[in-house]
Amino acid sequence: MLSSILKNDPLYPPLLREIHGAPDRLFCLGQKLSDKDCYFAIVGTRHASQYGKQMTEDFSAYLAARGFVIVSGLAYGIDAIAHWAALKAGGKTIAVLAAGLENITPPCNRLLAEKIQESGCLITEYEHSFKPYKGTFPQRNRIIAGMSMATLVIEAPERSGALITARLALEYNREVFALPGNITQDTCKGTNCLIRDCKAFPVTCVQDIIEQLEIKFAEKEGEAKSGKMPGGKNLNRLTQSNIFDVAAGLNVKERRIFEALKNSPQTTGTLMSETKLPAPEILSAISMLELKGLVKTNGSYVFVTR
Secondary structure: OEEEEOOOOOOOOHHHOOOOOOEEEEEEEEEEOOOOEEEEEEEOOOOOHHHHHHHHHHHHHHHHHEEEEEEEEEOOOHHHHHHHHHHHHHOOOEEOOOOOOOOOOOHHHHHHHHHHHOOEEEEEOOOOOOOOOOHHHHHHHHHHHHHOOEEOOOOOOOOHHHHHHHHHHHHOEEEEEEOOEEEEEEEEOOOOOOHHOOOOOEEOOHHHEEEEEEEEHHHHHHHHOOOOOHOOOOOOOOHHHHHHHOOOOHHHHHHHHHHHHHHEEEEEEHHHHHHHHHHHHHHHHHHHHHHHHOOEEOOOOEEOOO
16 A cells, blocks of 8 residues: 655654654555554665674564564665565565565565565655665665664675665664674675674674663663653654653553453463464563563573563
């Protein structure tokens, strides 16, 4: 379904609305955006190593299965692999284009673009027939970084569009993660420099991301109580605040699952039976409860921690 969203529309990505120079309008093709979604960007080089490809599949599939919506740029290489992995995991993914919706770039990813529309969508700030040029790709990257709560850079050379996305994410006060790579490999020099310069948190497994985001959530909650942010800024950057019920701290689905777990640990299957919620929504809610430190998983079981 083709639609357009203005900046004041409730479905406009909340975090994107916060950045300087956010698009006044987004054109969307596919499913409607949701104000309940947590967007997570995965970006990298067009010329990935086999290691980079495998890590992209692993990280994207796991995060998508846990309810994160994977955001990338539909480019050849890491971007396309991240989109495909999210889809194969039964998750949602968003492709941000550097051209109008009639100009899928690169053309070899037209099939992928069609598949994305079945559960997610394509978005762009450009009119439908607008053709891409060199300057539209960095512009595209600001949307990827701006709408996402965090960005993971898999592999990137020293001069890379993925590094532009990482730089913008840092400017927007978002978390940036990078995958350590072979120090002799050109496509890893950019990511290794991000880590060396303390501009990105190094990740060796998905749990590194979950734990770091959990710390950020805890910081956010403490700063909300004090009314202050580091540097004197009053920001809500790392999560979309309208996901949460301010009064109770949990949304309706999270509360249902949390209440169901209070008596005893349960599997996803038993939670589906008890709450009548589909598996993707349960996995998403469990991920959020984990980030808030309320539950943990152990094998196939989920149990309350406090």
